[in-house]
Amino acid sequence: MIENIIISFIVLLYGLVIGSFLNVCIYRIPIGKSVVGGRSYCPHCDTLIPWYLNIPVFSYLFLRGRCKNCRGLISPVYPAVELLNGILYLIVWFTYGLSLESAFLAMLLSVLIVVSFIDWQKRVISNKLVVFLLGLSVLHGVYQSVYFGAAWYTWVIGFFAASVPLFFLSLFFPDGLGGEDIKLMAAAGLFMGPPVLLALFLGSLYAGLTALLLITVKKGSLKSEIPFGPFLSLGIFTAMIFGGQIFLFAVPV
Ligand SMILES: [Zn+2]
Known part of the structure; x- marks a missing residue:
């Protein structure tokens, strides 16, 4: 019990420190x-921020x-972000314990945080991050x-499972779907295998519900742009943590 509390605390602290690097x-x-x-410098007065x-x-x-x-x-x-x-590191630890799988998952989620916040602020998904995700x-x-x-073709199926349907959708909705989202889901599919379809479904659901909420609350239009990256990332997260039981091809743990 005490042991678990201490480990939780260390995992949380570690997550905060890595979060600082994500910033x-x-x-x-x-x-x-x-x-x-x-x-690190203050963006207003350029003063060096002491450790x-x-x-x-x-x-x-x-x-x-x-x-x-200043x-x-x-x-x-x-x-x-921190x-x-x-x-997220705490949730990973609770779900997968202290394992190599946890380390992989923690890294995946950290990269997705960076992807999401850059997409939210700048409307772009960095190719460097996609390449890093592919390597991971x-x-x-x-x-x-x-x-x-696990059979090698699991990952090949995952690579194409969500990216190919997204590619065809992007032909019909060139405004809403970018090549960036396709790249992200290809890389995520290579990581998680066929459950990436669940991630795509959940991500689309979150984005759809948010768009609907924005339209009702702020009377925005369907044209008002929301970045897809953060919702896809949230979909990947939910599918990785809770999707194990739902999918036949679930990543073995
Ligand atoms: Zn300052």
Whole structure:
């Protein structure tokens, strides 16, 4: 019991620290800056942020969301990303325990956070991130095949399962669906196999419900743009965590 509480705490802290790095990725990848090296600066006054004021979530709360030097507002997106990553790591740990599968899944979800926030802010899914996801998926496939005897073609089916239908849909709805969403679902399919279809279904459902909500509440139109990436990511997450029992071809755990 005590042991589990301590591990939960460590997993959460680890998730927060990685979340802090994800913020660096979300900020730097769209402007083509390296994500390794370099220090953090206040975006308002360019003051170097010392390490003790760069502690995930806590520094934000301690400084009440303002820069210590210029009192400029710090975006609440930073602590939100850190907290989100920490909570997701906890959920992964509760679901898959301390295993290599958990490590793979945690990495997948962290990349999806970066993908989602960049897509939300800049309306673009970085090719670098898609390539990273493809690499991670290949390693995950090798691990699953060696340790659980999963057939290699599971991943090939996954690669095409959601991306091909999305491609044909994009021919009919060129405005709503981008090549970016197709790439994302191909990479996710390579990671999770055929359950990626469940991820696509759930992601579309979330996006559809949100669009409907926006139309009713803000009287927006169907044309009002919502990025598909975050919803697809949420679909992938739900399918990975809760989809095991639903799908025949579920990833063995
Ligand atoms: Zn400042």
